[in-house]
Amino acid sequence: MNSPESNSSLASSNGNIITTPANGSVTAASSTLNQNSILVELCDSKCSSAYLQSKLSTTFDSVKASLKEATDKKNSSKIYTCLQNLTYYKVDKDFLDMLVTIITISDEKKTLRLAYYFLNEISQFKHLFNTGSAEIKNLINIFSKEQLHKDISRKVISLKTTATVAPNDVLIDANILEVISGILRKVGEDVDKTQKKKGFFSRGTNDLGRERSLLQYACFVACRNRFKNSPSLFMPIIEGIKCSDPVGARHSISLTFDYAVEKPSTVSESTKRFLPLLKANKGKEAVNLQDSFARRNFIKLAGHLAAANVPESKDFFQHICQSVQDNHYAVSFWAIQTLIKFPWSKLEQAIIEPIILDNDTPNHFDILPNQISLVTGICNKIKIALTTHTSSTTTTSQSNPIIHLACKLVALLSESYVKSAYPKDNKTQLPIIGDWLDLDNIPTTTTIVIPTIIQQQQQQQQLQQQPNNRDKDSKDQNPFSSLTSIIMSCLTISPSISIRIQALKALVWLCPLDLKQCQMYRETFKNLLLDPYHPGFLFKELYMEMYKRVIATPVLSPMILSLIYDWIDIVPPKVDTNLICQTLRVIIDFGLEAKEKVLATLFKILDRSVHPDFRVVNLEILKDLIRFLGDVANVLTFESQSLYPTVSSSTALKSLEISNQSLNSIIQRLEQYAIYNPWQLRMESVDALGKIAFQSSTSVRIHIYNFLSSIPNESHGWTCVKSNTSLICNILDQLLTKRTKFLTNLKSSPTLTEQQSKELSQDHHNLLLQISIFFEQLPNDFLPFGFESKLFINKQK
Amino acid sequence: MINNLLITNLNGNIVFSKYYNILTEEKQIEFEKLTYQFTKDEWSFAKGEKHLVTEFSGNKIVFTNVGDLMIFLCGSNEYDELALSEIIFPLMETIKEVCKKKGVTEAHFIEQIPKFVLYLDEIIQKGQIDQTQIESILNYSALKHDQPIKKETI
Numbered sequence: 001m002n003s004p005e006s007n008s009s010l011a012s013s014n015g016n017i018i019t020t021p022a023n024g025s026v027t028a029a030s031s032t033l034n035q036n037s038i039l040v041e042l043c044d045s046k047c048s049s050a051y052l053q054s055k056l057s058t059t060f061d062s063v064k065a066s067l068k069e070a071t072d073k074k075n076s077s078k079i080y081t082c083l084q085n086l087t088y089y090k091v092d093k094d095f096l097d098m099l100v101t102i103i104t105i106s107d108e109k110k111t112l113r114l115a116y117y118f119l120n121e122i123s124q125f126k127h128l129f130n131t132g133s134a135e136i137k138n139l140i141n142i143f144s145k146e147q148l149h150k151d152i153s154r155k156v157i158s159l160k161t162t163a164t165v166a167p168n169d170v171l172i173d174a175n176i177l178e179v180i181s182g183i184l185r186k187v188g189e190d191v192d193k194t195q196k197k198k199g200f201f202s203r204g205t206n207d208l209g210r211e212r213s214l215l216q217y218a219c220f221v222a223c224r225n226r227f228k229n230s231p232s233l234f235m236p237i238i239e240g241i242k243c244s245d246p247v248g249a250r251h252s253i254s255l256t257f258d259y260a261v262e263k264p265s266t267v268s269e270s271t272k273r274f275l276p277l278l279k280a281n282k283g284k285e286a287v288n289l290q291d292s293f294a295r296r297n298f299i300k301l302a303g304h305l306a307a308a309n310v311p312e313s314k315d316f317f318q319h320i321c322q323s324v325q326d327n328h329y330a331v332s333f334w335a336i337q338t339l340i341k342f343p344w345s346k347l348e349q350a351i352i353e354p355i356i357l358d359n360d361t362p363n364h365f366d367i368l369p370n371q372i373s374l375v376t377g378i379c380n381k382i383k384i385a386l387t388t389h390t391s392s393t394t395t396t397s398q399s400n401p402i403i404h405l406a407c408k409l410v411a412l413l414s415e416s417y418v419k420s421a422y423p424k425d426n427k428t429q430l431p432i433i434g435d436w437l438d439l440d441n442i443p444t445t446t447t448i449v450i451p452t453i454i455q456q457q458q459q460q461q462q463l464q465q466q467p468n469n470r471d472k473d474s475k476d477q478n479p480f481s482s483l484t485s486i487i488m489s490c491l492t493i494s495p496s497i498s499i500r501i502q503a504l505k506a507l508v509w510l511c512p513l514d515l516k517q518c519q520m521y522r523e524t525f526k527n528l529l530l531d532p533y534h535p536g537f538l539f540k541e542l543y544m545e546m547y548k549r550v551i552a553t554p555v556l557s558p559m560i561l562s563l564i565y566d567w568i569d570i571v572p573p574k575v576d577t578n579l580i581c582q583t584l585r586v587i588i589d590f591g592l593e594a595k596e597k598v599l600a601t602l603f604k605i606l607d608r609s610v611h612p613d614f615r616v617v618n619l620e621i622l623k624d625l626i627r628f629l630g631d632v633a634n635v636l637t638f639e640s641q642s643l644y645p646t647v648s649s650s651t652a653l654k655s656l657e658i659s660n661q662s663l664n665s666i667i668q669r670l671e672q673y674a675i676y677n678p679w680q681l682r683m684e685s686v687d688a689l690g691k692i693a694f695q696s697s698t699s700v701r702i703h704i705y706n707f708l709s710s711i712p713n714e715s716h717g718w719t720c721v722k723s724n725t726s727l728i729c730n731i732l733d734q735l736l737t738k739r740t741k742f743l744t745n746l747k748s749s750p751t752l753t754e755q756q757s758k759e760l761s762q763d764h765h766n767l768l769l770q771i772s773i774f775f776e777q778l779p780n781d782f783l784p785f786g787f788e789s790k791l792f793i794n795k796q797k
Numbered sequence: 798m799i800n801n802l803l804i805t806n807l808n809g810n811i812v813f814s815k816y817y818n819i820l821t822e823e824k825q826i827e828f829e830k831l832t833y834q835f836t837k838d839e840w841s842f843a844k845g846e847k848h849l850v851t852e853f854s855g856n857k858i859v860f861t862n863v864g865d866l867m868i869f870l871c872g873s874n875e876y877d878e879l880a881l882s883e884i885i886f887p888l889m890e891t892i893k894e895v896c897k898k899k900g901v902t903e904a905h906f907i908e909q910i911p912k913f914v915l916y917l918d919e920i921i922q923k924g925q926i927d928q929t930q931i932e933s934i935l936n937y938s939a940l941k942h943d944q945p946i947k948k949e950t951i
Contacts, residue, residue, distance in 0.1 A: 048811070048813055048814050048815075049810075049811040049812070049813075049814060051810040051811055051812065052811070052812055052813070052907065055812075055904075055907050056907075083911075084911035085911075087910055087911040087914045088910060088911075109939065109940040109941075110939070110940075112940065113915060113938065113939065113940050114911075114915070117914065117915055117918050120918065120922075151940075151943075152942050152943050153937075153940035153941060153942040153943065154940065156937075156942055157940060164923070210943075211943075214942055221922065221927070224923075224925070225923060247927060247928055247929075247933075254925075291929070292883065293880070293883070293926055293929070296875070296880065300875060329879060330879040330880055330882075330883055333877070333879055334875075334877070334879075334880075337877070397845070397846050397847050397848050397861070398848055398879070398882050399847070400847065400848055400849050400850055401848050401850050401859060401878040401879050401881070401882040402879065404850040404852075404878050405877060405878050405879055495839065495842050496839060496842070496849055496850065497835075497838070497839070497851070498835075498849075498850050498851045498852055499850070501852075
């Protein structure tokens with residue numbers, strides 16, 4: 001459990017934590033010294049919060065002392081008052097003795113309930129309890145006594161609490177298990193027979209069924225806290241799914257799930273008979289779970305068994321499909337969430353069977369006269385939920401969670417569809433790169449119309465009348481594309497940022513697989529950037545989803561690149577350059593055209609004019625992008641060490657020409673930035689040039705070395721730039737000199753002497769060390785002296 | 798699981814907190830700070846007991862307003878936004894129940910915390926949902942399991 005201390009307040013009005021000590025004075029989070037002292041104070045106070053403590057007239061120590069005194073004196077009214085006061089504080093293991101004593105001496109229900117509450121609270125320390133101690137022995141004695149008590153409440157609370165708080169011990173386990181087994185065994189017996197016997201069930205009560213189900217419930221709670229997967233309880237727990245107490249049935253299903261994780265086939269065989277809509281179960285043991293959480297748990301169980309290799313998996317899968325028609329959104333949406341874990345190909349073929357209301361059909365299912373495909377059923381369900389809850393006339397207190405989850409489901413389902421439908425490379429099974437279009441040449445004619453409330457209601461009516469409209473749609477089209485307009489409307493009508501984020505994520509995955517048809521989405525995302533009220537983290541979430549989308553469908557890269565430019569251009573203060581660089585790295589791997597487009601985008605960003613208000617923030621963005629350019633320039637331009645002049649080409653070293661035009665243009669820009677900009681940018685550009693030089697051919701190195709040696713050095717901030725420049729020049733100098741020496745040695749003789757090899761190896765490691773300062777991670781095969789040195793370095797190793 | 802329950806006043810001061818997941822003191826403070834930052838702008842929309850949602854670092858939070866208090870219920874995994882929203886109902890009901898004499902004010906709620914913790918103990922146990930029916934919650938917390946339960950649900 002959590003530590004016994006806690007802070008005092010959620011936050012100050014400006015977002016910084018404000019802690020309020022016991023004396024009520026307010027302290028800002030910025031004062032570390034004060035914070036530490038308050039933290040110490042909090043640890044001592046043991047109160048739920050310092051703010052709360054400031055409102056109380058008691059302290060933890062005073063309450064503890066009073067309780068001790070009252071317990072010693074057996075003063076029941078004072079014990080009750082002290083226990084009440086103790087609820088404001090976090091109790092520790094030292095209270096065990098007092099609490100056990102209180103339960104022993106007290107007979108008042110309100111006092112007992114509080115004592116059991118605190119016992120439950122200290123169960124987090126149960127590993128520290130000594131199993132042979134007097135308190136634990138007393139606790140078990142009380143448990144045994146309470147199980148014979150005529151009051152059902154005392155049996156229930158004692159069973160639930162003792163199973164939670166008693167330390168793990170063979171004897172204690174056996175004791176509690178015996179009681180649980182006894183109760184569950186008797187529950188299975190005939191009511192009339194049981195009534196005549198002495199035992200766990202009190203004879204005074206008129207409602208034996210109720211008492212049974214309550215004890216069953218208590219047993220299941222105890223099992224959840226102590227005896228998960230106990231083999232001896234397997235059948236009673238499975239039978240508990242039929243428990244008349246809805247909460248008991250729910251706990252039983254949870255326990256059954258734990259068994260299913262270990263033994264799917266046994267559980268599958270034993271629970272198939274409970275499936276509510278299975279024809280073979282009708283009128284027999286099919287369960288009618290009234291509790292929505294129990295139904296959710298049953299779907300979770302079915303999801304596990306449907307994915308397992310068991311003969312009944314098909315029936316369990318069908319149960320989840322049927323549960324989409326549950327009239328409770330919390331259950332229906334949970335079924336959809338469970339289905340998302342299955343491959344799209346399976347979902348596409350699945351159906352929802354007709355649901356006709358009769359005496360055997362649980363009343364929590366919506367009637368479905370005709371069979372429909374699962375995808376249509378899901379789509380209809382989500383559409384109805386969104387249409388109803390986005391309309392201002394029919395919203396409920398739960399509308400926000402429903403819209404939120406509906407948008408999330410559309411995103412997840414569309415993602416599953418997109419990943420399945422997008423063409424893959426036959427050999428690698430990776431998504432194909434596809435034909436990239438020039439976005440500027442695509443007309444932006446498509447517009448989206450956000451439906452009015454009346455239109456939404458009409459759509460809802462149409463949906464109910466024509467439930468199977470999916471079959472008419474083209475199979476190439478995203479089956480959830482009909483939800484686009486409603487989801488887009490969430491962007492404008494919802495004040496909730498979280499809903500807007502989910503709606504945007506859904507739209508990212510609703511983008512068609514064809515770039516031509518994505519213009520509308522591109523415009524929507526761009527317009528969003530123009531709205532000043534959206535917070536920065538909303539854009540981060542949006543672009544994170546685009547990052548995932550571009551991995552799944554590389555063909556959308558031009559759109560994503562264009563939107564990356566828009567993000568930086570329109571709202572630079574809300575940009576996350578790390579995320580942009582990550583996305584660009586992914587796109588770079590899509591081939592030559594991708595590299596060209598990335599480079600073009602980077603140049604476009606670097607060359608754009610910046611609004612004066614954004615100068616400072618733009619400087620930071622440019623710094624990050626220049627660093628990124630330095631990191632990836634060699635990958636983008638195919639410049640590598642393999643372009644080293646070979647030993648035989650004696651004229652190579654004399655050539656200072658850079659034939660790689662792309663690299664040339666990168667270097668030119670970086671050189672420009674290294675001279676005419678604020679010192680921070682100049683420093684970053686010099687570093688980037690250095691990184692390019694280290695990874696490039698000799699001619700590039702010489703060019704950069706010459707540039708850095710002759711760079712103007714009079715301007716403001718030069719001292720900072722100078723240190724980096726001289727460091728890079730020094731390394732380049734060593735690289736060029738030592739490589740020349742090595743090549744000369746190699747030219748005179750095909751093999752090096754042992755001394756020469758040793759020197760080469762030392763120089764190699766020395767330079768690697770110096771160069772690695774500039775890289776997050778150098779490639780393992782990086783050879784500063786070129787590929788010719790590989791043989792000799794390996795020999796030395 | 799249900800990760801935690803926070804109850805604050807309208808200034809963001811915590812009047813009650815209960816963590817079911819294991820978090821250090823520093824992590825709790827960080828979580829509370831983030832909760833505040835992610836939700837503060839929307840508190841006004843929670844009026845009329847509307848449930849709002851936010852999500853960060855795998856935590857789903859459903860929050861709402863009752864009287865002078867804000868309730869934040871955080872969960873993860875199977876406790877999605879709709880499940881949390883369902884659990885918020887009995888929590889709201891019990892807060893109203895304990896404050897029924899003087900209305901849901903901060904001072905009155907603090908006064909009634911001893912009663913509320915017992916109700917909460919019936920609703921959430923070890924981070925798992927237990928009782929959801931208000932009658933069961935009220936009866937069980939008073940150790941009156943044998944009281945008949947009416948058909949109506951919350």
